[in-house]
Amino acid sequence: MDISTLSQRLSRQIREKRLNRGLTQAALAELAGLPRQKVIAIEQGSLSVAMNAYARALVALDCELAVVPAAMPTLDEIEGLFE
Structure with missing residues (x-):
């Protein structure tokens, strides 16, 4: 697994948790003490x-990070690599 795939997976999970809790990006940003633009970058999987x-x-989503063995990337995750 590469860094980009890992970042995309984490960003997707954060976005899903935010949506499941009925929060907007602005609401999450306020809870997390971050600018909304930073939440957008997180959800886009920005490596910066x-x-x-x-x-x-x-923390704002009341979640923690768990380290688990890497899984192979899905077809959706690698589809853009060959374009």
């Missing part, structure tokens, strides 16, 4: 976002 921002978003 610091771990601190991811941690703030996770």
